[in-house]
Ligand SMILES: NC(=O)c1ccc[n+]([C@@H]2O[C@H](COP(=O)([O-])OP(=O)(O)OC[C@H]3O[C@@H](n4cnc5c(N)ncnc54)[C@H](O)[C@@H]3O)[C@@H](O)[C@H]2O)c1
């Protein structure tokens with residue numbers, strides 16, 4: 645099933661966090677389908693003739709109310725940076741901010757709310773293979789980002805009602821053009837010579853999800869929420885349906901960026917313990933200095949364990965299937981990195 649173009653400007657939608665990675669791709673797709681699109685974000689990162697931008701803080705409900713008149717559907721894609729490691733900000737934005745979003749949706753008579761959640765809401769650092777939505781929320785999430793994503797998803801799904809249909813989409817490891825997290829962090833670590841090592845045996849399979857598939861799932865869910873009210877109040881895993889060895893994927897990115905693939909193995913539990921010590925140190929010095937380490941128990945666990953998920957529920961209940969395959973997705977991502985484009989263009993010929 646494909647997403648449908650609509651009678652131009654017949655529906656007004658709001659993308660909260662629309663200046664971000666997922667948000668901007670979603671905004672561009674919605675505009676191409678004929679929606680009237682509003683963006684609410686702390687910042688404006690691009691221009692678009694069909695988009696109305698509202699700058700504000702979703703922690704301030706008055707800011708939100710100013711942009712919600714006659715809005716049919718809200719997409720909530722805002723979050724502090726997942727690697728920012730700032731508990732207060734995560735709680736304020738992902739929990740208190742989401743309560744504001746829900747209150748504002750009810751006050752303004754919004755019909756649909758689609759939350760960009762995360763497959764990591766069920767991940768506590770142990771292997772997950774083909775995990776489905778029956779898995780319970782992580783009892784001991786490895787970081788405060790994940791902890792607040794769990795609280796956020798619970799708030800949104802419990803708000804589902806006759807007047808406001810809500811749904812939580814759980815992508816995992818989103819990548820693609822303009823990704824501000826994975827690719828830049830990988831490139832920074834590589835430039836610092838910190839990607840020579842494989843954490844663990846290198847046999848852990850994970851899901852990575854190309855941005856166009858994430859956007860497709862959001863639009864598909866929004867278009868079906870009213871026709872299939874039974875999908876409301878549910879969470880759905882959204883991935884590329886092609887789990888890949890974590891270190892094979894990372895090696896592809898690194899080689900595409902012009903760096904060597906990691907080749908020396910380090911014991912997983914040794915690095916995990918090291919990351920734990922780093923977090924203790926970060927906590928001790930936190931009253932005096934804010935340190936945002938990349939080496940955390942969460943990033944080590946993500947690099948060293950299986951974590952891939954089933955999308956069968958989304959496939960059967962709203963006909964989701966990825967629109968871009970992993971191989972093509974990796975190629976498009978690497979081609980989108982400016983300094984690489986010429987190199988890839990030559991290679992592709
Ligand atoms: N990137 C991934 O791998 C990934 C995977 C699964 C789920 N997600 C989820 O997808 C969503 C989008 O993530 P992203 O990667 O696009 O992040 P991003 O950092 O690129 O974008 C987030 C946007 O939210 C905005 N924002 C943050 N705090 C705000 C506030 N108080 N008020 C208004 N706007 C605010 C930021 O300015 C930014 O533009 C998030 O909910 C994230 O949890 C991301």
Ligand SMILES: CC(C)CCC[C@@H](C)[C@H]1CC[C@H]2C3=C(CC[C@]12C)[C@@]1(C)CC[C@H](O)[C@@H](C(=O)O)[C@@H]1CC3
Pocket residue numbers: 726727761762763764765815816817818825826829830833839894943946947
């Ligand atoms: C080990 C090096 C060679 C490369 C290091 C890459 C890491 C920076 C990324 C690998 C997996 C990524 C990831 C996220 C952030 C960046 C990585 C740790 C998320 C935690 C971002 C937030 C999402 O909600 C998580 C999700 O559930 O999809 C991501 C999980 C993967």
